[in-house]
Amino acid sequence: MGKGNKNSAEERKNAIWSFFASVRLTVVLLIVIAVSSILGTLIPQQEEAQRIMRELPPALVSILQSLQLFDMYHSVWFLLLMLLLAVNLIVCSLNRFPRTWRLFRSARSGEPSRRLEGDAADRIFTAGGMPAGVADQLEGLLRRKFRAVHRMEDGGVVTLHGEKGAFSYLGVYVVHASILILLAGAIIGSLSGFDGYVNIPEGGTIDTVKLRGGQGTKKLDFAVRCDRFTVEFYENGMPREFRSDLTFLKDGQIVREGSLRVNHPIEFGGIRFYQASYGNQPGTALLTVRDGGGGKKLLKVSAGDQFELGGRKAVVSVLRIEENLMNMGPAVKLGIMSEEGGIAFWVFSHIREIEEANPGITKQVPQFNPGIFKPFYFSLGGIESAYFTGLQVSTDPGVPVVAAGAILMVAGFMIVFFFSHRQIWVRVEGRGGRSRVSIVGRCNRDPAGLSRDMDNLAAVERKQSLQE
Amino acid sequence: MNIVILNWVTFIYFGAAVFYFIHMLRGDDFWGKAATVTAFVGITAQTIALIVRWVESYSMGIGHIPLSNLYESLIFFAWTVMLLYLIMEWRIGSRSAGPFVTPFAFLLMAYASISPNISGEIQPLIPALKSNWLTSHVMTCFMGYASFAIAGGLGFMHLVKGDEATGREGPSKSFRRFLPSRDALDELIYQCTILGFIFLTLGIITGAVWAHYAWGRYWGWDPKETWSLITWLVYAAMLHSRYVRGWRGRRMAVMALLGLFCVLVTYLGVNYLPGLHSYIKA
Numbered sequence: 001m002g003k004g005n006k007n008s009a010e011e012r013k014n015a016i017w018s019f020f021a022s023v024r025l026t027v028v029l030l031i032v033i034a035v036s037s038i039l040g041t042l043i044p045q046q047e048e049a050q051r052i053m054r055e056l057p058p059a060l061v062s063i064l065q066s067l068q069l070f071d072m073y074h075s076v077w078f079l080l081l082m083l084l085l086a087v088n089l090i091v092c093s094l095n096r097f098p099r100t101w102r103l104f105r106s107a108r109s110g111e112p113s114r115r116l117e118g119d120a121a122d123r124i125f126t127a128g129g130m131p132a133g134v135a136d137q138l139e140g141l142l143r144r145k146f147r148a149v150h151r152m153e154d155g156g157v158v159t160l161h162g163e164k165g166a167f168s169y170l171g172v173y174v175v176h177a178s179i180l181i182l183l184a185g186a187i188i189g190s191l192s193g194f195d196g197y198v199n200i201p202e203g204g205t206i207d208t209v210k211l212r213g214g215q216g217t218k219k220l221d222f223a224v225r226c227d228r229f230t231v232e233f234y235e236n237g238m239p240r241e242f243r244s245d246l247t248f249l250k251d252g253q254i255v256r257e258g259s260l261r262v263n264h265p266i267e268f269g270g271i272r273f274y275q276a277s278y279g280n281q282p283g284t285a286l287l288t289v290r291d292g293g294g295g296k297k298l299l300k301v302s303a304g305d306q307f308e309l310g311g312r313k314a315v316v317s318v319l320r321i322e323e324n325l326m327n328m329g330p331a332v333k334l335g336i337m338s339e340e341g342g343i344a345f346w347v348f349s350h351i352r353e354i355e356e357a358n359p360g361i362t363k364q365v366p367q368f369n370p371g372i373f374k375p376f377y378f379s380l381g382g383i384e385s386a387y388f389t390g391l392q393v394s395t396d397p398g399v400p401v402v403a404a405g406a407i408l409m410v411a412g413f414m415i416v417f418f419f420s421h422r423q424i425w426v427r428v429e430g431r432g433g434r435s436r437v438s439i440v441g442r443c444n445r446d447p448a449g450l451s452r453d454m455d456n457l458a459a460v461e462r463k464q465s466l467q468e
Numbered sequence: 469m470n471i472v473i474l475n476w477v478t479f480i481y482f483g484a485a486v487f488y489f490i491h492m493l494r495g496d497d498f499w500g501k502a503a504t505v506t507a508f509v510g511i512t513a514q515t516i517a518l519i520v521r522w523v524e525s526y527s528m529g530i531g532h533i534p535l536s537n538l539y540e541s542l543i544f545f546a547w548t549v550m551l552l553y554l555i556m557e558w559r560i561g562s563r564s565a566g567p568f569v570t571p572f573a574f575l576l577m578a579y580a581s582i583s584p585n586i587s588g589e590i591q592p593l594i595p596a597l598k599s600n601w602l603t604s605h606v607m608t609c610f611m612g613y614a615s616f617a618i619a620g621g622l623g624f625m626h627l628v629k630g631d632e633a634t635g636r637e638g639p640s641k642s643f644r645r646f647l648p649s650r651d652a653l654d655e656l657i658y659q660c661t662i663l664g665f666i667f668l669t670l671g672i673i674t675g676a677v678w679a680h681y682a683w684g685r686y687w688g689w690d691p692k693e694t695w696s697l698i699t700w701l702v703y704a705a706m707l708h709s710r711y712v713r714g715w716r717g718r719r720m721a722v723m724a725l726l727g728l729f730c731v732l733v734t735y736l737g738v739n740y741l742p743g744l745h746s747y748i749k750a
């Protein structure tokens with residue numbers, strides 16, 4: 001009890017603090033994050049990982065999955081690394097900021113070095129006239145370049161002090177703060193945003209989207225209908241433009257209509273829709289049904305449609321429509337339920353050619369026989385493809401925060417790289433009717449600029465000698 | 469037409485590189501001036517070619533700024549390298565970096581012209597590239613790459629310069645005599661790195677904004693985005709080492725070369741990895 005425990009608790013707190021306050025930790029963390037990020041570009045991630053997961057032994061796959069190596073940028077350990085880096089950054093900044101702030105505050109009243117009085121000043125020259133007059137001239141020049149100029153007079157000696165740019169010391173903290181804001185924005189986005197996608201067939205309506213990373217689906221509280229999908233091509237076959245004409249419906253009422261194009265997303269209900277891709281899926285099939293007694297019916301069917309066959313009390317279901325089944329051309333799979341039970345078979349568009357190339361095939365493979373359900377005979381005229389539009393659907397409340405962080409970072413860079421704390425002292429002392437001027441300058445960056453400013457002041461000597 | 473000019477530019481840059489080399493070995497001001505003039509002629513011709521290409525694309529009905537595929541980006545990379553080099557040569561009044569930077573520009577142009585996989589034809593923009601962000605993103609990225617390329621070249625010179633006092637005798641020692649002092653090189657590497665770092669930051673930011681409008685997310689960890697971040701971290705580490713730990717000299721030179729390696733992986737290497745950005749390969 002008592003002092004012993006308190007000291008060790010303090011020691012432990014100090015140890016944790018100094019662990020996080022070290023720049024060495026930053027270097028280690030950055031190296032680990034960089035190496036992990038590189039690994040993530042070499043190991044297939046998310047959707048692309050499906051392929052490699054099938055090729056590897058299952059035991060290995062489950063180990064790699066539990067390490068979250070196939071989605072590493074969203075993994076627990078990657079997030080942890082980022083959090084450690086954030087804590088490291090905060091602690092380092094808190095550690096160093098008080099000293100920098102004191103430096104910034106005391107910048108105005110920097111003591112001139114002793115060099116100002118001796119022969120070791122940066123510039124020394126003699127000017128005609130009394131100190132007060134010469135000092136006036138120099139003060140005027142100083143005020144043109146320096147925001148804060150102070151003048152002190154002490155027994156005939158005039159000392160001028162020009163100072164500017166002390167805020168450049170704080171630039172580093174602006175940059176580091178911007179990094180923390182970026183990280184915060186990213187966290188906000190991943191916690192309260194979602195990233196999904198959906199395919200809408202032309203003419204169709206959806207109200208549910210699939211979430212990325214296999215996280216299931218999300219129902220929206222409105223519906224989206226794709227009225228029309230247009231794709232235009234250049235002469236050489238490359239795509240020129242994709243456009244989806246969308247209608248947004250709430251409770252069946254049209255609330256908004258708009259055209260979605262790549263690079264021009266639409267926002268509705270706080271959710272953004274992006275034109276991502278498109279595709280073709282077999283839409284409708286032209287089916288001819290002959291009833292074996294001279295009758296012929298022409299039907300246009302889609303997958304999922306059902307129709308009756310008169311006379312046999314049978315129901316035909318259109319199970320699948322394929323544009324190219326097993327390289328034998330367009331085919332439709334039909335299922336027929338009747339008193340004798342259920343059968344399923346394929347109707348090929350090119351059945352004649354298939355039978356010529358493979359004599360007897362319809363006997364060997366009954367499912368390829370379009371006349372299997374006697375006396376009916378089915379033939380497939382053709383298949384019309386329908387477009388579907390692929391949309392990226394997402395919301396990310398962290399975006400404004402990330403944007404603010406990015407702007408702040410650029411501002412921070414401007415301060416760090418293009419501004420420096422610059423001070424100039426000028427001492428004017430009377431020497432037998434003339435004035436001896438000595439100039440000392442100090443800066444934390446850009447010595448060339450400081451030198452130019454001092455040269456400008458020293459130019460007084462040249463101007464005077466020209467006048468004399 | 470523009471490709472004809474660009475092919476000529478390739479040879480002009482080769483000539484400039486040769487002249488810079490001769491200037492370095494002979495110290496003759498004639499060859500130095502010849503090199504600078506040749507480089508200037510080259511970049512002027514290239515600028516004209518780029519404008520011609522831009523105008524030609526409009527007359528073909530598929531008008532766009534010539535920054536849209538691998539061929540155009542290689543050409544633009546070479547252009548920015550030469551532009552930044554000539555500005556640097558003018559500001560520091562020295563041609564010593566010429567032999568180490570101009571060959572890089574020449575190699576970029578040569579690769580673009582000769583490689584069978586890279587077509588110089590003007591091609592229309594696919595929908596994803598039809599954005600105003602294309603211009604700012606590509607320009608800032610390549611200005612960054614060019615600055616880093618020059619810093620890398622200077623880093624190479626720094627390492628070759630070695631230690632004058634203890635260097636071995638022989639032709640390599642007299643060759644090193646022609647290189648500027650290591651301190652001067654160090655300062656130049658630092659300034660090029662700052663310029664590159666700012667441009668790369670702007671490049672990453674404009675890229676993220678564009679991705680936000682085109683792909684629905686400002687950051688997706690695809691290989692190009694990830695490697696650009698790694699490049700950024702390497703240069704951030706380099707600047708930190710200089711400011712916080714006072715690193716100078718050889719270590720900076722090595723990091724400049726490491727950074728250039730990351731730049732090349734970011735620019736070209738990621739085309740061999742899967743992801744949204746590698747449409748460039750197609």
